[in-house]
Amino acid sequence: MSGSHSIHACCLPWQHAILQMFAMLDPALLSRAQLRRTLRQARRQLSPCEQRRAARNLYRQLAQHPVFRRARHIALYLPNDGEIDPQLLLRAAQRRGKATYLPVLNAWPRTKMVFQRIHPTDKLRANRFGIPEPSANPALQRKVWALDLILLxxxxxxxxGGRLGMGGGxxxxxxxxxxxxxxxxxxTLLGLAHECQQVKRLAVASWDVPLNATVTDRKWY
Structure with a gap:
């Protein structure tokens, strides 16, 4: 498995065997829906130990990188469904005095998402997908083109640079x-992922927005 995780005492060997089954999938053999189900299952198989380790390693990959250090307005996300956790980067950005933003879903139109500034003491509520987000406040929202960096x-x-999302668009x-x-x-658009989420090549749809790079707990692509 390319970029496979080492087996540590707190991580179960069977989980690594499952991840090897998903490594470098050939997307041509699966529909987008099938590929999503398979890759979501792969990241859900990661133990809490592996998730914490991945979050720390992701932090090490990015925290001192010039792209992150130079950015003043950074949008991130809160992890859900096994996603790699960027909250160490969120807290680091806030300590350095950067403006940090989270995605907020509009009540209407329901297909729209905006980016709203978040502070460490802000209270969050679950959106319709169960993901925590701040209560919508237009005064704290920033146009997407005025952000320096988005960690997706x-x-x-x-x-x-291909990215397969959850399907909501x-x-x-x-x-x-x-x-x-x-x-x-x-x-700058940086996708964040576990190594087990890599595939050989994604089919590009007309609406897909390419990433500048993808950063995993192991390396940059």
Whole structure:
């Protein structure tokens, strides 16, 4: 398995065997829905020990990188459904005085997502998918093109910048302007993932927004 995890005392060997089954899947053999189910299952198989280790390693990959250090306005996410956890990066950004943002789903239209500034003491509530988010406040929201860096969750990725999301299209709709503004390079888009979420090559849909890179707990792609 490319980039496979080492087996540690607190991690069960059978979990690694399952992850090896999912490594470097050939997406041509599966529909998008099937690929999502398979990759979501792979990341859910990670133990709490492996999730904590992955979060620490992700932090080490990014915290001192120039892309993260130079960014002043950074959007992140709170993990759900086995996603790799970026909260160490969220807290690091806040300690350094950066403005941090979380995605907030609109009540209407329900297909729209905005980015709202978050502070360490803000209270969060579960949205319709059960993911914590701040109560909507337009005064704290920032246009997506005015962000410096977005750290995106994903279900699957390839080494060419392809990203497979959960299927709701929220990030793709929010970033659709990039297809119209060819010279617009903001924000930098970094997908965050576990190594077991990599596939050989993702089919690109017309609405897919390519990533600048994907960062896992092991390396940059």
């Amino acid at each position: 969750p994903l279900v699957g990725f390839d080494s060419e 929220f990030y793709d709709r929010s970033l659709a302007y990039r297809a119209r503004r060819k010279n617009c390079h903001k924000p």
